[in-house]
Amino acid sequence: MRRIALALGATLAALAAPAAAPAMDDHMHDPMASDAPAAGVSILVGSYTPAHIDVLAGDTVRWTNDSVRTHSVSADDSGWASGRLVATDSFSHRFDAPASVPYYCTLHPFMRGEVDVHRVLLRPPAEPGAPGRSYVLHGRAALPAGTAVSIEADSGSGFQPAGTTTVESDGSFTSDVLPSTTASYRAVAGDDSSPAVQLLVLDRKLAVTGSGRGRAMKVSARVAPATHGAPVVLQLKLPQHFGWWPVARAKLDHHSLARFSLRLAHRYPARVVLTLRDGATPLAVSRTLHVGPR
Amino acid sequence: MAVTGAAASAAAPTASAAVREYWVAGVPAPTWNMAPNQRDAIHGTVLTPSQTVFPTIVYRRYTRRWGHPIRNSPARSSNQDLIPGPLLRARVGDRLLVHFKNLDTLYNRPHSMHFHGVHYKPSSDGAFVPGVSGRDGDVKPGQTWTYRLTAGSDSAGVWPYHDHSPSMEESIAGGMYGMLSILGRDEPRPDREFEVIFAPMGDFQTIDGRAFVGNTPVFTSIVGQTVQWDVMAMGSEHHTFHVHGHRWVTPDGSAVDTKTVGPAETFAIRWKEEDPGTWLYHCHVETHMMAGMIGTYHVRRR
Numbered sequence: 032m033r034r035i036a037l038a039l040g041a042t043l044a045a046l047a048a049p050a051a052a053p054a055m056d057d058h059m060h061d062p063m064a065s066d067a068p069a070a071g072v073s074i075l076v077g078s079y080t081p082a083h084i085d086v087l088a089g090d091t092v093r094w095t096n097d098s099v100r101t102h103s104v105s106a107d108d109s110g111w112a113s114g115r116l117v118a119t120d121s122f123s124h125r126f127d128a129p130a131s132v133p134y135y136c137t138l139h140p141f142m143r144g145e146v147d148v149h150r151v152l153l154r155p156p157a158e159p160g161a162p163g164r165s166y167v168l169h170g171r172a173a174l175p176a177g178t179a180v181s182i183e184a185d186s187g188s189g190f191q192p193a194g195t196t197t198v199e200s201d202g203s204f205t206s207d208v209l210p211s212t213t214a215s216y217r218a219v220a221g222d223d224s225s226p227a228v229q230l231l232v233l234d235r236k237l238a239v240t241g242s243g244r245g246r247a248m249k250v251s252a253r254v255a256p257a258t259h260g261a262p263v264v265l266q267l268k269l270p271q272h273f274g275w276w277p278v279a280r281a282k283l284d285h286h287s288l289a290r291f292s293l294r295l296a297h298r299y300p301a302r303v304v305l306t307l308r309d310g311a312t313p314l315a316v317s318r319t320l321h322v323g324p325r
Numbered sequence: 326m327a328v329t330g331a332a333a334s335a336a337a338p339t340a341s342a343a344v345r346e347y348w349v350a351g352v353p354a355p356t357w358n359m360a361p362n363q364r365d366a367i368h369g370t371v372l373t374p375s376q377t378v379f380p381t382i383v384y385r386r387y388t389r390r391w392g393h394p395i396r397n398s399p400a401r402s403s404n405q406d407l408i409p410g411p412l413l414r415a416r417v418g419d420r421l422l423v424h425f426k427n428l429d430t431l432y433n434r435p436h437s438m439h440f441h442g443v444h445y446k447p448s449s450d451g452a453f454v455p456g457v458s459g460r461d462g463d464v465k466p467g468q469t470w471t472y473r474l475t476a477g478s479d480s481a482g483v484w485p486y487h488d489h490s491p492s493m494e495e496s497i498a499g500g501m502y503g504m505l506s507i508l509g510r511d512e513p514r515p516d517r518e519f520e521v522i523f524a525p526m527g528d529f530q531t532i533d534g535r536a537f538v539g540n541t542p543v544f545t546s547i548v549g550q551t552v553q554w555d556v557m558a559m560g561s562e563h564h565t566f567h568v569h570g571h572r573w574v575t576p577d578g579s580a581v582d583t584k585t586v587g588p589a590e591t592f593a594i595r596w597k598e599e600d601p602g603t604w605l606y607h608c609h610v611e612t613h614m615m616a617g618m619i620g621t622y623h624v625r626r627r
Contacts, residue, residue: 167375205375271623273366273539310356311363311374 068093068123072144074102074116074136079144085226087152087202088129088173095121102142107133129223150174150223153216158307159231160210161314166230168194168206170218176200178220185227186214237263239303239317248322250291252303254315257287262310265291267322268300275302280310295323342418348387349411349423349438351464351488351501352394353431355380357408359529365537365617377536379527381499382429382436384410391426397503402518403542408534409522410486410503412555417481417510421474427464434492435463441589442484442505443474452489463490481509483555483593498526500534502559504591515595516550519622522557523564523586523608529617530608536617544606544622546598554606556584557591565609568622570600583609601626 069090073080076098086092094104096116104122105112113122115138126132126148136142153170160166168182177197184193193216196206208216208230215227239252252263261283266275281289289303301322305315360377364370385407386397397411415421421443427436439451439462449472453462464470484505488496504520519542522533529536546552556566567583573594574580584592607619 165373167373207373207375271539271543271621272362274362274364276539277361307374308356309374309378311358311361311378 071095073097074104076100077139078142079104079136082144083147084145085147085149085152086126087171088127088148088150089125090148091123091125092146093121093123095119101138103137104134104144105137107135112137147226149225151180151218151220151225153218153225153228155228156230159233159314162211162232162234163209164314165207165312166210167312168208168216168218168228168230170204170206170225171202172198172204172218172220173202174198174220174223176202180204180206181219182206182208182216183219184208184210184214184216186212190215190217235305235315237303237305237315237317239320241301241320241322243322245324246294246296248293248295250293250301250303250320250322252289252291252317254283254287254305258283258305259285259287261314262306262308263289264304264306264310265293266302266304268302268319277310293322298323298325342420343416344420344422345413345415346389346422346424347411347413348389348391348426350385350387350391350394350426350428351382351436351496352385352428353380354383354407354500355431357381357383357500357534359526359531359534359536359617360540361535362537362539364539366539367537367619368615372537376528379499380431382431382434382496383407383500384438384503386411398520399518401545403520403533403544405520405533405535405542408500408502409520410501412503412518412520413486413505414507415476415505416508416512417476417478419476419507421472421476421505423472423474424469425464425472426469427466429466432492432495433466434495435465435490436488436492436496436501437462437464437470437490438472438486439489440472440474440484440486440505441591442482442507443480444477445472445474449473450489453491453493476507480507481512482507483557483591485557485559485589485591487559487589497524497559500524500526502557504555504557506555506593513551515553517544517546517552518555519544519552520555520557521566521606522559523566523613523618524559525562530613532608532618532620538605538619538621541617541620543620545625546622547625548598548601548627550598551595552598553593553595555591555593556586558586558588560588562613563587563610564613564618566606567609568606569604570602571596571604598624600624 070086070092072094074096101117103113129148132146151172180196182194183190193208194206196204198204210232213232217227218225236255241250264277265279267278269276279291301320303317304313358378360372363372385394425438437451451461487502532541535541558564565583565585572580572582601624604622606622607614
């Protein structure tokens, strides 16, 4: 029974893998699955964008010439080169071993970029966390399944242990951390360490008010500091659902406010929860109201 | 408890054959949650959103000519929505026009609808066969296809439908399935119709895309009502459907309280409800039940 607490399996990983997503935006991408580009670099008139990328050993990077000029992509050590790339041309190269790989344009040598190849990568957190609330970090490793990975955090006094996990069969790993303040995180496996990523931690408060007569109820929620566009969920504590159950969802408006209207035949405990974009991971929870006819 | 087989129902006025139109889209459900209460309440286990939430594509019913989305589940039959897809009801002799629109902006994959149990031409099969099938089996994002089906005299009962496009494996793993419910010409409609679809999802075993009591559909009825359970399995495993405190009669006349269902198999059972209380229903394959395939059924007194 307890084994269901493991991370979701490869089936859902496949479901969640959009095609040709950038390496670190696609936490469920299988690094061993194919040579499909894991990261993309746009070649502009006078620069590579982004000029620096971190990829996993085994990842393929694709450069696309999005300018009207002809360019090239050539490794400083002459280990590989694209040749001339006219507008819309692209060039892909697979990086198999950890290294820092500087490259340049042979036609415009002032244009420089670098690919840093790692055995362990952490995905930069896309959303702020909350103090004392669990936050899941995602990563990938070019290491055997079962390899132990340590998560370390640095909030100003050097890296300290913040969690441990193991590499899944598809090369991914996840780790629950419990942040108290904004910190840098890195994943360490043996002698290999990922680049650090920052998790912003915000302490947001959620105030709620309820009003209404009879069965018609209104619940308003305000988040401070203001968090325009973040998802909030109205939950009722329902016996038939064995706990708190989402009954309505909204996004905070420009005033960091959300309003819910509902009709209830009975009286229930209610609360509003500010969540991550998954609509379920709590960042702030309101006090409990009682809504519905007395 | 008095029980009746699905076909052993009282006569009712004959309904004339009809053309029934349904509008169904494949739409993103970017944060589908298999356990919104984040618990296995029976065992007291906490489930985190990283275990239970994933992005997927689901069938969603729309009003006529794609007016606006509406609930997939029949009124008062389930607290569930989106998984399974719309319950497509018809009667023997009816024609069904199922308009399908692919609105998959999440993965931009092709999708389709493939129906069991009904009559149709190959252009309404909805299955992808390279070099053989047409657009019906490979509806690209943004495109629409109308499936033309007929409920024949051998179509009475409940039947699966599911994605059979090139992306069927991912789609079925993510919940792109539903049921047809076809009544005989003179068969009365039940007061309640419950859909129970057993299918694996990731590390869980789900009913209608949800795992563990309170998350799986909470079915309700009132003593005296005729209830019908539409049961189906998807995936690669067999399941055993069991309802506590109730029995039903099989075609050979014996009473049972558990019945096996395999991949894409279906059955419907009916009884007139006489037993108030809160009951469990579940798959009796123990590992499946422990991984989430269990729910509650509430019967109120009149």
